[in-house]
Amino acid sequence: MKIPFNKTYTTGQEIVNISKAIANGKLAGDGDFTFAVQKMMESRYGIEKTLLTTSCTDALEMCAILAGVDSDSEVIMPSYTFVSTANAFALRGAKIVFVDSEENTPNLDADKLEELITPKTKVIVVMHYAGMACDMEKVEAIAKKHNLVIVEDAAQAIDSYYKDRPLGSIGQLGAFSFHETKNIISGEGGMICINDVNYQKRAEIIREKGTNRSQFFRGEVDKYGWVDIGSSFLASEIIAAFLKAQLDALSTIQEKRIALWNHYFASLEPLSQVNPNLLPKLPNYATNNAHMFYLQCKDLDERTELMKTLAEKGIKSTFHYLSLHKSVYYGPKHDNRDLPQSDKWTDCLLRLPMYADLTLEEVDYICSTVTNFYNA
Numbered sequence: 001m002k003i004p005f006n007k008t009y010t011t012g013q014e015i016v017n018i019s020k021a022i023a024n025g026k027l028a029g030d031g032d033f034t035f036a037v038q039k040m041m042e043s044r045y046g047i048e049k050t051l052l053t054t055s056c057t058d059a060l061e062m063c064a065i066l067a068g069v070d071s072d073s074e075v076i077m078p079s080y081t082f083v084s085t086a087n088a089f090a091l092r093g094a095k096i097v098f099v100d101s102e103e104n105t106p107n108l109d110a111d112k113l114e115e116l117i118t119p120k121t122k123v124i125v126v127m128h129y130a131g132m133a134c135d136m137e138k139v140e141a142i143a144k145k146h147n148l149v150i151v152e153d154a155a156q157a158i159d160s161y162y163k164d165r166p167l168g169s170i171g172q173l174g175a176f177s178f179h180e181t182k183n184i185i186s187g188e189g190g191m192i193c194i195n196d197v198n199y200q201k202r203a204e205i206i207r208e209k210g211t212n213r214s215q216f217f218r219g220e221v222d223k224y225g226w227v228d229i230g231s232s233f234l235a236s237e238i239i240a241a242f243l244k245a246q247l248d249a250l251s252t253i254q255e256k257r258i259a260l261w262n263h264y265f266a267s268l269e270p271l272s273q274v275n276p277n278l279l280p281k282l283p284n285y286a287t288n289n290a291h292m293f294y295l296q297c298k299d300l301d302e303r304t305e306l307m308k309t310l311a312e313k314g315i316k317s318t319f320h321y322l323s324l325h326k327s328v329y330y331g332p333k334h335d336n337r338d339l340p341q342s343d344k345w346t347d348c349l350l351r352l353p354m355y356a357d358l359t360l361e362e363v364d365y366i367c368s369t370v371t372n373f374y375n376a
């Protein structure tokens with residue numbers, strides 16, 4: 001059996017929608033499909049305002065501009081995250097202050113945030129790893145006390161909740177990814193969530209190259225020009241048309257993924273007796289959007305051996321982030337604090353195949369390979 005790590009899932013409607021976009025004769029951004037996907041996300045998740053972008057990376061860069069981050073700012077975020085979380089703020093010249101992960105999840109440890117705050121701190125960026133919510137009430141209390149902006153990197157967190165609050169709707173700003181590795185996709189693609197109305201007008205301008213073109217198209221001004229900084233962050237209608245088909249199928253996709261995730265968990269649960277930390281530990285305030293199924297190996301050697309064993313059986317598994325505080329670029333700028341949990345997740349986390357078209361039989365095959373590895 002050969003099982004890849006990821007397979008893109010399409011519904012068949014994507015090409016139909018793209019043909020409609022072509023027939024509409026409008027392929028640049030902000031056409032009918034763009035407005036449709038934005039509206040769907042806003043109403044489904046109670047997000048004040050969304051704007052489709054070419055990637056989550058772009059959406060995060062917009063967040064950094066909107067939050068007013070500059071070279072005099074400090075931004076706190078986990079070290080165990082994707083490079084775009086940090087790059088967006090590093091591009092504004094900010095100092096990145098890395099906080100360690102929790103022992104039980106790769107998410108940031110909210111109990112370690114407050115000691116990192118200085119008069120220069122402007123933003124806390126939370127990243128909901130594997131679509132699993134961070135401890136948002138703690139983060140919100142600290143942000144409120146110190147007057148900080150919360151940005152949610154919700155790249156992996158579509159259709160997931162903190163208690164009953166949808167992820168992406170909690171911070172003043174947030175960002176989703178529709179990269180082909182995510183639950184719903186558009187190849188590349190992303191979305192900024194603007195929950196604080198004060199940012200809405202400027203967000204539109206920044207996304208349109210620093211111009212008030214959106215206002216012009218709505219007939220609110222009689223010409224448009226350069227009014228602020230910005231870039232070309234808006235995605236084309238082709239991306240939006242593709243994404244609309246995926247959003248229409250979101251519930252079906254989620255049902256499939258959750259069934260697979262639960263099957264993984266039930267099949268591997270007996271191994272918790274051998275290693276109580278092997279399986280993901282979902283905090284009671286977080287829902288599971290089945291973005292990912294990961295294991296926590298004992299150490300790097302065990303993970304390397306397990307990956308090798310899986311590969312020999314035709315199963316592609318993969319590790320994830322390399323702690324940013326030890327990266328080539330930011331390592332020398334880091335303030336030397338040890339972040340042992342971040343390092344642990346860097347060395348020990350292993351991701352197993354997860355995609356909507358994975359079969360229960362394939363999950364059985366993967367789980368018996370993992371079980372044999374530990375019981376050998």
Ligand SMILES: Cc1ncc(COP(=O)(O)O)c(C=O)c1O
Pocket residue numbers: 055056057058081082084085127153155156176177178179188189190
């Ligand atoms: C946590 C996190 N943030 C940001 C990104 C960037 O997303 P995109 O590829 O849409 O720019 C990713 C991508 O995998 C991610 O995992």
